[in-house]
Amino acid sequence: PPTEPSAHDYLSRMGPVCHEKSVCLPEETQTNINLMDVFNFVDLLPAKNGEEPTMQFLLEIVEILTNYVRKTFDRSTKVLDFHHPHQLLEGMEGFNLELSDQPESLEQILVDCRDTLKYGVRTGHPRFFNQLSTGLDIVGLAGEWLTSTANTNMFTYEIAPVFVLMEQLTLKKMREIIGWPDGEGDGIFSPGGAISNMYSVMIARYKFFPEVKTKGMTAAPRLVLFTSEHSHYSIKKASAALGFGTENLILLNTDKRGRVIPADLEAKVIEAKQKGYVPMFVNATAGTTVYGAFDPINEIADICEKYNMWLHVDGAWGGGLLMSRKHRHKLNGVERANSVTWNPHKMMGVPLQCSAVLVRERGLLTGCNSMCAGYLFQPDKQYDITYDTGDKAIQCGRHVDIFKFWLMWKAKGTVGFEQHIDKCLDLSAYLYDKIKNREGFEMVFDGEHTNVCFWYTPPSLRSLPDGDERRERLHKVAPKIKAMMMESGTTMVGYQPQGNKVNFFRMVISNPAATRSDIDFLIEEIERLGHDL
Amino acid sequence: PPTEPSAHDYLSRMGPVCHEKSVCLPEETQTNINLMDVFNFVDLLPAKNGEEPTMQFLLEIVEILTNYVRKTFDRSTKVLDFHHPHQLLEGMEGFNLELSDQPESLEQILVDCRDTLKYGVRTGHPRFFNQLSTGLDIVGLAGEWLTSTANTNMFTYEIAPVFVLMEQLTLKKMREIIGWPDGEGDGIFSPGGAISNMYSVMIARYKFFPEVKTKGMTAAPRLVLFTSEHSHYSIKKASAALGFGTENLILLNTDKRGRVIPADLEAKVIEAKQKGYVPMFVNATAGTTVYGAFDPINEIADICEKYNMWLHVDGAWGGGLLMSRKHRHKLNGVERANSVTWNPHKMMGVPLQCSAVLVRERGLLTGCNSMCAGYLFQPDKQYDITYDTGDKAIQCGRHVDIFKFWLMWKAKGTVGFEQHIDKCLDLSAYLYDKIKNREGFEMVFDGEHTNVCFWYTPPSLRSLPDGDERRERLHKVAPKIKAMMMESGTTMVGYQPQGNKVNFFRMVISNPAATRSDIDFLIEEIERLGHDL
Structure with missing residues (x-):
């Protein structure tokens, strides 16, 4: 047997319970077993005699995690302790990221x-506003811990009976909320909104040109897709990946609030047809990434019906508003969509990842993706195999993303999600009102979602006349403030340019921990950090 | 304020600490706040005064989970308690899967x-053998619990600094193990082997026909892909999804052990070229799903070089053998691949999901997928933005799959993975030896991986002459035994037909908890259940 790592090392790892070799031997000790196997085995598993140290280890992990959770919600702690990549790679106070051969x-x-x-x-x-996904729901967290302990796979009812049914019931509920009669249709949870959007393009293609599945894109005429210039870049990624080509994705003009102008869609559809191309797919965004804009779904749906195009609604970010009686009107017409992306991990505060694509017509998802793998989807199983979901997916193995969402829904009820959504939108209204007339702040637009976008102009720039110099200097303000924010670790908020608009802050609120005082803090922090720029 | 659910309901949910309203109020109580908001807020978050009940809840969850872990490793418990979908949907002893409006x-x-x-x-x-992913590694589980508590996203260094660096270092280590000089190259963790394989096809296309990204598949000649008739169905899914068409995926003949016959590849490449098609991509499988076969990579690589084709090695299942000095020769030539899929969540026992695609040439992954979203990948950040990985991915948000793997590697060392792999292969050799001459058992082939495939013939069929009747009856044996196994809950193993071979059992060993006694149990259980069929 190899001499390093020594059996002693393994022993010392396991604490007192394992010091007696005989105590640690698993049931099989017949042949060819060496000490390393035994102690490594004990390390891996709570075998009968190794149970206690293993449980002790798990409980120490839980202690670390619950302390972290406590601190996360404590406003006197930092949001982050920033270090540059090279600093972390060099090893912070003994924190060594390198992997080694020895345990x-x-x-x-x-x-x-x-x-x-x-x-x-x-x-x-409560002061992390940097992403569309923020917050840490405790019931959702418990759901994730259970999910990883169950450690199974969504592809068959056989090994995920409960989770498969939870997914089915939850998807049906989501379709009811969208407004499809009796919640009929289909759907699947996927690894994020980009993949959900990719599904929608694939399914649309299968609906209109099923032969592409077998013959490839050359079997179809030149197909054209449409989406807002403000839409998420995943539509462009899907166009590239699926073989349409990004040039065949036509970007639509938007109004001041970032909403698609339906007349522009129709004009571009007609133009494409005149060139002999086939307009096939329109993506309407419900809640754009930067502006939080809601495209006018009903007017877009009219055009889709007129020209026989697939209507997808990307509600990755805005879909959550469907849970609110007060705000769901922003998605009016969503029931006319052929497919919808909706990410509970964003506005609804579900832990990452949790994204669904919902499809109005049953059968398309399976028709599009099914390859009938014999080793997984045996037709001669003893149970109703229509519950095996794997052949609908472009994945084979699929992570269990449903349970945390299902558990949160149980714990909050639909009304709990509604309250959360309403509260986030109230907070963004509070922020908007707070800064719209505040000195040094300028709004980018008057929005409909929790996105509040604004420029902060430091005193030194305020007297500069409009023009290139002011624009160039203003463009550098947000990155500088953001860098200082991260260095000081007090709060985090995103920024970006958009079209011809120089860098501005994008505030988004989805964090259930956030209160007005946190909004106040953010604004004062921007003023504090930016005052002397 | 709405009257239902009443504030009292919320109060009663939270236990004694919350009975005093004033104690539960979060810091912001200024305006427009109603009781429901307050108590729902307390439910969601460990706000200062709601901390204790929340922590109590988490600890009760941990108690449930650790009990489950204990039972999982206890051989006197069942593997499953099987119920049909309709039974679970009707509600088992009050277990109601339906979601409701009220909490x-x-x-x-x-x-x-x-x-x-x-x-x-x-x-x-220890007696779950049904899937390629089995087992429950405790350090890996701890890693998953931490990952869900950190609840972040891999797309930028900004919000996942530690995880992004861990991914980078681990991918480099994997590339070193593959044998690429200095571990150079690129790679990414993806949501499973099917998506990793899809990446490989996309990257190959981008390498040879970069214009497809912008112009679509019609800009390229007719492209042809090659893979084994035994390969995973994800290659077929990728052909369909990416716009090649499944007819342009040519299946290669295999030998008795299920390995690609290189001469068949070359003949089919020549045939495709004669038709004017362009052979572009070859997938060699290292560890096929059913047979566990290793395609001869070196001979395939010779042909790929000769005809200028991309060589991908799908080592989703067999990649783990690279960690074993004893078994890695089965992947000889893997260092000649242009890309490799390798799923630590299979043979290496990492919790689901954990799959990597590794690419030899740097820059292709980014070139292929980059769309430069301004809101996420700002060029004017204060840190080195080459660490932002999001634009390499077809996803936008990406789950943190790296941490559990990194933590397991730390805990086991490379040697620990090696021991695990060697032990699994030893166990499969034990199984093979045990049944190769056992009455009623017939081997499908003599394999190289932990896959051991065999027929069990009940006594009533043994005297039947070879022929259709025997085949038809034998075909029904495995599903019947499997159904009884699941009903009794004692063990689980997969079965399937393959080509003209009727249903046979596929035993796979990746579970670190399995011992020889569990193998013995499985065989005796098959005999017990199947004896009177």
Whole structure:
């Protein structure tokens, strides 16, 4: 047997319970077994006699995690402790990211876990506004812990009976909320909104040109897709990946609020047809990434019906508003869509990842993706195999994303999600009102979602006349403030340019922990950091 | 304020700490706040005064989960408690899967969690052999719990600094193990082997015909892909999705062990060229799904070089053998591949999901997928933005799959993975030797991986002469035994037909908990259940 790592190392990793070799031997000790196998085996598994140290290890992990959760919600802690890549790579106070051939002790593993959290970003912190997905719902977190403990796969009812049914019932509920009669249709949870959007393009193509599945894109005429110039870049990624080509994705003009102008869609459809191309797919966004704009779905649906095009609604960000009686009108017409992307992991505060694509017509998802793998989807199983979902997916194995969402829905009820949505929109109204007339702030638009976009102009720039110099200098303000924010670790908010607009802040509110005082803090922090720029 | 659910309901959910309204109010109570908001808020978050009940809830969840882990490894418990879909949908002993508008109590949430586990499948049970992914590594599980608590997204260094670096270092280590000089190249963790394989086809297309990204598949000649008739169906799914068409995926003949016959590849390449098509991509499988066959990579690589084709190695299942000095020769030539799929969540026992695609040439992954979204990948950030990985992906948001793997690697060292792999292969050799001459058992082939495929013939069929009747009856044996196995819940193993071979059992060993006694149990269970068929 190899001499390193020594059996002693393994022993010392496992604590006192394992010091007696005979105690640690698993049931099979017949042949060819060496000490390393035995102790490694004990390390891996709570075998009968190794149970206690293993459980002790898990409980120490839980201690680390619950401390982290407590601190995450404590406003006196930082959102992050920023370090540059080279600093972390060089090893912060003994935190060594490199992998080695020899095992570490379990004590060191616990230290690694603490360090991993220490140098990370607290996305659940009440002052973390950097992404569309923020917050840390405790029931959702419990759901994720259970999911990883169950460690199974969504592809068959056989090995995920409960989760498969939960997914089916939840998707039906979502379709009812969209407004499809009796919640009929189909759908699947996918690894994020980009993949959900990709599904929609694939299914649309299968609906109109099913022969592409077998013969490829050359079997179809030149197909054209349409989406807003403000839409998410995943539509462009799908056009490239699926073989349409990004040039065949036509970008639509928007109004001041970032909403698609329906007349522009119709004009571009007609233009494409005149060139002999086939307009096939329109994506209407419900809640654009930067502006939070809602495209006018009904007017777009009219055009889609007139020209026989597939209507997809990308509600990755705005779909959550369907849960609110007060705000769901912003998605009026969504029931006319052929497919909808809706990410509970964004506006509804479900932990990452949780994204659904919903399809109005049953059968398309399977027709499009089915390859009938014999080793997984045996037709001669003893149960009703229509519950096996794997052949609908472009994936084979599929992570269980449903449980945390289902559990949160149980815990909150539909009304709980509604309250959360309404509260976030109230907070964004509060922010808008707070800064629309505040000195040094300028709004980019008057929006409909929790996106509030604004420029902060430091005193030194305020007297400059409009023009290139002012624009160039203003363009540098947001990145500078953001960098200082991250260095000081007090709060985080996104920024970007858009079209001909120089860098501005994009505030988004989806964090259930956020209150008005956090909004106040953010604004004062921007003023504090930016005052002398 | 709405009257239902009453504030009292919310109060009663939260236990004694919350009975005093004033205690529960979060810091912001200024305006427009109603009781529902307050108590729902407390439910969601461990705000200062709601901290204790929330922590209590999390600890009760942990109690449920650790009990589940204990039982999972206890051979006296069942692998599953099988029920048909309609039974679970009707509600088992009060386990109600339906979602409702009103919230449930946290006590009921705990009951739901227990029921979810009760009616699920214990994929970590030492007698669960049903899938390529089995087992429950405790360090990996701890890693998943931490990952969900950190609840962040891989797309930028900004919000996942530690995880992004861990991914980078781990991918480099994997490339070193593949054998690429200095571990150079690129790669990404994706949501499963099917998506990793899809990446490989996309990248190959981008390498040879970059204009497809902008102009679509019609800009390229007719492209042809090659893969084994035994390869995973994800290659076919990719051909359909990416616009090649499944007819342009040519299936290659295999030998008795299920390995691609290189001469057949060359003949089919020549045939395709004669038709004017362009052979572009060859997938060689390292560890096929059913047979566990390793295609001869070196001979295939010779042909790929000769005809200028991309060589992908799908090592989703067999990639783990690269960690074993004893078994890695089965992948000889893998260093000549242009890309490799390797799923640590299969043979290496990492919790689901954990799949990597590795690419030899740097720059292709970004070139192929980059769309430069301004709101996420700002060029004017304060840190080195080459660490932002999001624009390499077809996803936007991307789940953190790296941490559990990194943590397991730390805990085991490379040697720990090697021991695990060697042990699994030893166990499969034990199984093979055990049944190759056993009455009633017939081997399908003599394999190289942990896949052991065999027929069990009940006594009543043994005297039947070879022929259609025997074949038809034998075809029904495995499904019947499997059904009885699931009803009794004692063990689980897969079965399927393959080509002209009727249903046979496919035993696979990746579960670190499995021992020889579990193998013995499986065989005796098959005999017990199948004896009177």
